[in-house]
Amino acid sequence: MTPATINWRDDTPHSETFDDYYFSSENGIEETNYVFLQRNELQQRWSCWQDNPGNVFTIAETGFGTGLNFLCAWQLWHQQNFNHSRLHFVSVDKYPLQRSDLTRAYKKWPILEPFCQELLNKYPPLVPGFHTIELAGGKIRLTLIFSDATKAYQEVQGRIDAWFLDGFTPSRNPDMWSPTLFHEIARLSYPGTTFSTFTAAGIVRKGLTGVGFNVNKLPGLGPKREICYGNFTKKTKHLSHLMHNQKPWFSGPVCYKTPGTAAIIGGGLAGASIARNLANRGWLVQVIEKHQKTAQEGSGNPTGITFTKLSQYNNPQNRFYQLAYLFSTPLLLELLNNSKFVRGKDWDLNGVIRLAYCEKERLEQIALVKSGLWPQDIAVPLSAKETTALIGFPCETPALLLKQGGWLRPADVVNSLLDHPNITLVCNTQLKELVQINTQVSSSTHHSKQPYWQLTLQKADTDTQLTSDIVILANSFGASTLKQTAHLPLRSVRGQVSYIPASEKSQKLKYALNYEGYTAPARDGSHCVGATFHPKAKHLTLQQEDHVTNLNNITAGLKSFADAINAEKMKNNPGLKGRVGFRCQTPDYLPMLGPVPCVDAFVEDYAPLRKGMLRDAMPLGKYHQGLYVSLAHGSRGITSAPYCAEILANIIMGDVIATDKQVLEALHPARFLIRDIKRRKI
Template identity: 35%
Template sequence: MTKDLRSEVKTAAIEWRDNIPFCSEFDDFYYRSEQPFTEYGVKETEYLFLQQNQLRERWENLFAQQDSSYSVFVIGETGFGTGLNFLSACDLWLKTAPKHWRLQFISTEIRPISLSDIQEIHQGWSVFSELSKQLLDQYPILTPGVHLVELAEGSIQLLLLLGEANQMLKSIAQSPQSFLASYQKKSVDAWFLDGFSPTKNPDMWTDELFETVASLSCEETTFATFTCASAVRKGLVNAGFEAIKIKGFGNKRESLKGNFTGQFKAENLTSTHWHINQLPNQKSNKDVIIIGAGIAGCLTAAALNKKGYKVRIVERHNSAANEGSGNLQAVVYPKLSRQNDALPRVNLTAMTLASRYYQQFWDQGLGSQCGVMLLPDSDKSTLNLQQIAERYTDHKELVTPLDNQQICDISGLTLEAQLGLFFPRLGWLPPQQLCQKILEEENITLLSADIDQIERCSKNNQWILKDQQANIVASAEILVIATAYECANFSQTNFLSVNQLRGQVTYITTDSAINDLKTVICGKGYIAPTSNGVQSCGASYNKGLLSKALRVEDHLANIDTLSKTDPGIAKAIKSEKTDDLKHLDGRANFRCTTNDYLPIVGAVPNAEQFIQQYQALRQDATSTIDSFGSYQPDLYMHCGLGSRGLSYGPLTAEILAAEISGEIPPIERDLSLAMHPARFLIRDLKRRKI
């Protein structure tokens, strides 16, 4: 089994030598120091990576490619380092490429530079001041995995892969097998093979890395690298690249450039590739309809709109977020673990992206980035918080352990808990206002209709949407279902295993000490700070109850749950007498949950054909079936977000947008499969439930 190298990610130890950043671990400078940076470092990058990959000419030629299947150019890089190559490429892109094209820059790094260090490094980079500011404003918390950062209003997308280079690049491929790594996905167009030299960092410059780089390439792919080491040249040639020696920059004698000339022969599958669609990804237009205008639908619309799709949303109500996404306050909720399985890894990736995504809305005064405090409600949860604090001890900007005095100071309340975790970059948002703002800013059309059935017209490759009277409401080539627990109501999706779970939120309007709350507190339940005289707390979990009518017993349960989290919360609400609880306001609606607690995002399988294809899994769950999956043409889903819609939504929307556009997704393959709609069929086949 391949060694998991996620734990190897550590912040780079930076020293300053003659005003140049130096990495003590690899005994090397980040860039040359012969001349001032603006005269040397930028010119070196321009000569070596931009010119040798012919980027200016290639990007100017994009104006003539109006009928291209993709409108994205992809650069792959080993060694993000200071971000110099990235910013140089971005600067040239914005000056030369067509406005309707986008740049995706994928870069690996196992020793990322801390925010404070990279801010200091960038201080002298006046040539990239605006781009640098955008990067630093969105600079991620440096946890292992994939981090999505967007610049220039979404026209530039950075996928920062924190981990060992080869492992991380393999993790975002369509398949671990080379001949399928880029199957039906956009290949990398140009490679910047950078990083510390092979003599300083031999663990990166391996034949395995060159083979992975080749697997993500196509016949138009070029590369450039500063080194001309014989092992590197030989490894690239063996992987299928033509490697040409060129004059090095400055006092360096030789470097390498070239292009991919190899071919991958089809092989027998070594694992079942049920996630790959047997239908070609050939969409004739970029017309999309989304059913459902909740958090999932609106965030998906925004993600697709940035990729150039014409998006309309069909919603049964006259405005957005009137069902499960309609509470006054919703929390970006942290759910971490000391484990490394799919659920906590998805939660970590989603939470860190959400904190950056919502920054723009918090800055505009929508909701509050007041932080979220976790308090234990049992001995077991106390141990869990201790383990989380220990695991993320080097990431104080993500989560900080608190003692009682700190808990009281940050919360603004007198509480009894002796241990807490504080997530300073999180907070709460008003979902209805958020969704409405997204629709307005992205200029998304909202159609009002209650869709009862969907049909595929094979003649014109359109999905037809009909209401309960069988009237045609709208049609589009691409359809996304984002209707929460009602996602399984269509004949094409009735195989889904989802739960309709009622939740009631209590609105507290008492004039008591609870008004002093300064942060969100989460434990057995949650409570948010006051907004317009109201504090939201809750929420109940009523399985099997299908009424939206408010219930006094649920208000009682919500208040009691908060009391169990910390008696100090109960004391802060003390002026709210039990007899008065029946007068409390609130809201009840339904979550869409899954049995594995993970969202549902991806292409919808043709259940009948899919089951027939993979029926051998009933006899042997470890069988390798040599065929791709049968999927409904251009039908996708985004639902099952449970009570974490705000937390999951930005990530799952980007995953789905990448799936629809055939681009490299912002998440590792195993995590994407853990959220795939077809996972239920595969799981039930292996368990002989179908």
């Protein structure tokens, strides 16, 4: 990621790359109001806006720059005093400004100071991809996409209400104003979508007119001679078929613009995360948990660390885990800061130390730093001496300090997420059966009357019925017992953690350590050390050999700490305590997220894929309307679950989705079904 190269001229940022100013030094705010807010008629549209739960107004922009347009739109939205509606602002930047440059620029606008400060506090690290930021207590969502504008909007899915076509002038930045970009703008628009732009250049007017916009001109402000604005007039075509290279099987089902009732099966991190996300959007949520209390299975370890997959390669899998980490850790910090749990005693997000415990790991860390995908404001390389000074234990190897991460008790997170007036928790209750009432097979066509779900629940020996508009399965292997999701390839991986008694010396550890395994600071007199990885093992009892594996790993990772906990002695302690759990994973180690496909319809509709018959268009994917999954988060659920909850809520409600199309397809529940059809396995 290449940040913007800035020259400051009279305290106004000037781009070296494009030889142009980011905003007018004399009337930047006035220009934004005139060109973007007024020409899109935002005040008029918002003055008659229905302030209902689930209502979202979405603005998209082609050049974030200093964020001035966003800040002014946020200020105007704030003045409306909406209680329920949300503003979603989507913007892109190929060369984003660094936080230090934004800080300097914001000194020019004291009237925007509260908005500037909150944005600065949550401004993401400069890494490629989608960054969704929650502001103003959830009333504002900013999705910043650090990428080329055309490539970025090719990956965006959703619907835009107003366009701010900003960015440097076409004469200085001709690559951005391309026919492909105009096509994507039209794809994301609908009759009534408005646009405005600071330029009236012929290439812009011609490009917008050609894709269906009505274009008008007005005199500009200051040196801008003319600006243009208008609205989208082209009728949207609802296609029933697409060519195979357009992947019709991933076309989304009907969305729910108005919040209703949601039944979530599973009271772990995945279930609690989507419950809270939907509750914040106005849904009435029931969480059904089969155990006596929440967080008893994959989320049941006494301490977990917020580690993620570190990679020098920018592919969908690695991008998902990185963006999940960057989305979820600030959310977790805010959640725990506002909880009853004590920082430093019950949790801390002061960073995770990734030790270079072997030569391969050392070389991978060097390559990671050189790749630029993990800049030093999130992954700080440490020498052995620096690591020793930071953790207080002699270390002979370098390490990485992964900022924003740390250690916590997953159950504390789950219970904090479920603490919401729109959420009802029902424990000791098992889902036996799901039946869709008034069944309609869902595709992209809107149905005026939505079907709903009837759940048969068992508590003790009594069956009860529950109806709900939507159902979300976040119950790991429990999904395999239901006929609608029995086909999903869920795999069990046994893991064992060891509870190692803390010594006076080991209690000085304040950072989570990560190596071949992990070690957390002491809680309640012991360190949680883990975890083994046995894909084929099924036994529930603690195994001494697994305790030995965990202790050997910490010895190889940081011998001085292993000595502090008497690791050699502990290997021979038959009374060592711990916990056995079973991670739910998929064959490609990514979660499964999204709508549930109708298997029989997929097998019939996509039968030509078996024979490579790709010339004819194929029907859009058919799904069980209102049935979704968030499954198989494996060992990274602390950070993957909240991010998946945001993505799934976007899918359910038809919002602009908080990730790119490639990542979404990599997570999609239909991916294995399509793969098996292509391979002639079904």
